[in-house]
Amino acid sequence: MNVLSVNGLCKRYGDTLAVDDVSFEVNTNEIVGLLGPNGAGKTTIINMILGVLEPSCGTIRIEGVDVRTSRSQALARTNFAAVYAPLPGNLTVYQNLRVFGLIYAVKNLSSRIEELLAQFDLTSFRNVRCGVLSSGEQTRASLAKAMLNRPHLLLLDEPTASLDPATAREIRSKIRSFASQSTGGVLWTSHNMYEVEEVCDRVLFLSRGKILLQGDPKSLPAEHGKENLEELFITVAREPLTLGDRRMP
Amino acid sequence: MNLNRVSAIVLRQFYLIRGSFSRVVPLFAWVAIDIVLWGFITKYLNIVTASGLNFVPILLGAVLFWDFFIRVMQGVTMAFFEDVWSRNFLNFFATPLSIAEYLGGLVLSSIITSSIGLVVMLVLATLVFGLSFFIFGLAIFPFLLVLFLFGIALGIFASAMVLRLGPSAEWFVWPVPALLSPFAGVFYPLSTLPGWMQYVSYLLPPSYVFESMRSIISGGSASDEALLLSGGLAVLYILLAGLFFTRTFRHAVRTGLLARYSAENVA
Numbered sequence: 001m002n003v004l005s006v007n008g009l010c011k012r013y014g015d016t017l018a019v020d021d022v023s024f025e026v027n028t029n030e031i032v033g034l035l036g037p038n039g040a041g042k043t044t045i046i047n048m049i050l051g052v053l054e055p056s057c058g059t060i061r062i063e064g065v066d067v068r069t070s071r072s073q074a075l076a077r078t079n080f081a082a083v084y085a086p087l088p089g090n091l092t093v094y095q096n097l098r099v100f101g102l103i104y105a106v107k108n109l110s111s112r113i114e115e116l117l118a119q120f121d122l123t124s125f126r127n128v129r130c131g132v133l134s135s136g137e138q139t140r141a142s143l144a145k146a147m148l149n150r151p152h153l154l155l156l157d158e159p160t161a162s163l164d165p166a167t168a169r170e171i172r173s174k175i176r177s178f179a180s181q182s183t184g185g186v187l188w189t190s191h192n193m194y195e196v197e198e199v200c201d202r203v204l205f206l207s208r209g210k211i212l213l214q215g216d217p218k219s220l221p222a223e224h225g226k227e228n229l230e231e232l233f234i235t236v237a238r239e240p241l242t243l244g245d246r247r248m249p
Numbered sequence: 250m251n252l253n254r255v256s257a258i259v260l261r262q263f264y265l266i267r268g269s270f271s272r273v274v275p276l277f278a279w280v281a282i283d284i285v286l287w288g289f290i291t292k293y294l295n296i297v298t299a300s301g302l303n304f305v306p307i308l309l310g311a312v313l314f315w316d317f318f319i320r321v322m323q324g325v326t327m328a329f330f331e332d333v334w335s336r337n338f339l340n341f342f343a344t345p346l347s348i349a350e351y352l353g354g355l356v357l358s359s360i361i362t363s364s365i366g367l368v369v370m371l372v373l374a375t376l377v378f379g380l381s382f383f384i385f386g387l388a389i390f391p392f393l394l395v396l397f398l399f400g401i402a403l404g405i406f407a408s409a410m411v412l413r414l415g416p417s418a419e420w421f422v423w424p425v426p427a428l429l430s431p432f433a434g435v436f437y438p439l440s441t442l443p444g445w446m447q448y449v450s451y452l453l454p455p456s457y458v459f460e461s462m463r464s465i466i467s468g469g470s471a472s473d474e475a476l477l478l479s480g481g482l483a484v485l486y487i488l489l490a491g492l493f494f495t496r497t498f499r500h501a502v503r504t505g506l507l508a509r510y511s512a513e514n515v516a
Contacts, residue, residue, distance in 0.1 A: 013504075013505065024428065044505075047505070047508040050339075050343035051342070051343065051502075052338075052339055052342050052343050052502060052507050052508045053502060053505050053507070053508050054499075054502045054503045071343040071345075071347075072346075072347055073345070075343065075344055075345045076345040079345055081310050082339075084339075085336075085339040085340055085343075086336075087340065088261075088331075088335035088337050088340070089335060090269075090331075090334075090335055091261065091264055091265070092264075092266060095261075095264045099257045099261045099264070100257070100340070101342075102253050102256060102257035102260065102345070103253075103257045103344045103345065103346050104256065104344060105251065105253050105254075105345075145340075165491055239478065
């Protein structure tokens with residue numbers, strides 16, 4: 001079953017087409033990687049899914065609920081973590097989780113917060129203001145916030161960008177187990193191709209606002225004559241036209 | 250409207266104020282200073298003028314009412330600025346939180362913070378300078394209500410302006426009460442003003458409050474029609490301010506300003 005269905009999505013800024021007729025789905029228990037060079041349109045797509053940016057055309061449905069017409073109902077089923085949206089630095093980890101827990105109407109909020117503090121190794125930071133946490137600790141706090149409402153659609157924009165390799169591996173395994181054990185799906189962006197290959201069930205390669213390729217990250221490089229995902233990424237970034245004729249449906 | 254979400258905004262504001270000396274002090278310090286300053290000025294005027302007029306209710310009462318209005322307006326804008334300063338729009342508006350719930354939270358926060366300032370002013374003005382609010386009778390309630398409603402309207406309007414013009418536009422917000430005060434006739438009857446200024450005054454709900462206040466002090470009574478009109482105007486301004494905020498928010502969502510709100514952007 002689809003948790004996210006994006007259809008004919010586009011975003012135009014004046015003469016610039018930032019996102020051009022993008023369609024894709026994320027299914028239950030699936031982790032989909034949204035890949036592409038800087039400026040390809042990944043964050044624009046995520047912002048449109050989160051309802052903070054209005055599409056110029058197309059539809060976005062979260063579990064069948066249209067984000068444009070039923071924003072609150074659609075967004076109640078989702079959550080996100082992004083490096084560019086840290087939690088307010090003037091509130092402690094606990095206070096942030098409490099405030100966002102109320103917004104998402106989380107049941108048994110106190111016990112859910114304790115559970116997440118333990119799960120993301122934040123118990124010792126519960127009364128520390130988020131602004132003074134290290135970037136890795138801030139990322140863990142953002143991820144704890146993202147899991148508060150047990151979202152059916154989890155959007156992660158470079159969630160492990162500022163984590164050390166050991167913590168990043170731990171976070172990846174937590175997200176993998178979230179995807180496999182819950183009824184949710186994950187849309188994930190990353191520039192770490194090793195990570196993408198390890199975590200994602202399917203990847204979408206974006207270039208200049210369009211989906212250029214999609215498929216299994218383990219088999220996709222070979223299908224396009226590349227040794228690995230990183231090489232394929234570099235080709236998409238530098239010579240997207242050379243891949244255009246082999247575009248997947 | 251989901252009350253849990255409204256309470257989340259209030260709780261956020263409570264956490265911020267509770268943990269911050271620099272947020273607690275302004276809740277009562279500036280209004281207390283104003284009351285003390287004007288309290289002594291009115292005492293001095295009572296001594297040096299032979300008019301027999303008691304300046305305490307006229308001037309000190311006016312200062313108290315006007316400061317209450319300012320605290321209400323700033324209660325809304327300060328709560329909004331917390332999101333500007335902490336770059337929190339993306340976190341808040343990528344949730345089920347609706348605009349009405351967000352504004353409801355700002356208004357509730359303002360009720361709490363402005364009430365603290367009001368109590369401090371009432372205590373100081375009554376105990377230290379002998380201002381008796383019994384002189385205004387029951388009219389004090391519509392006076393406070395009208396000023397409260399107009400403060401909310403102006404706070405929402407000012408927040409929308411900052412949302413539209415960018416963080417640095419907060420400097421337009423601080424002088425707004427000072428800009429309105431000559432027209433509102435806080436310290437003098439509207440008849441003192443030139444004709445064109447009086448026309449502006451008639452559009453401002455506080456001007457009816459201050460005219461009624463002076464009428465009561467000089468032995469007359471407050472005009473029910475005037476207070477009803479000012480209340481109606483204040484409610485109308487709240488609706489218009491809410492509409493303006495909603496339109497500004499939609500513009501910010503359409504243009505991408507909301508997702509990138511941190512830099513100057515008046516595109």
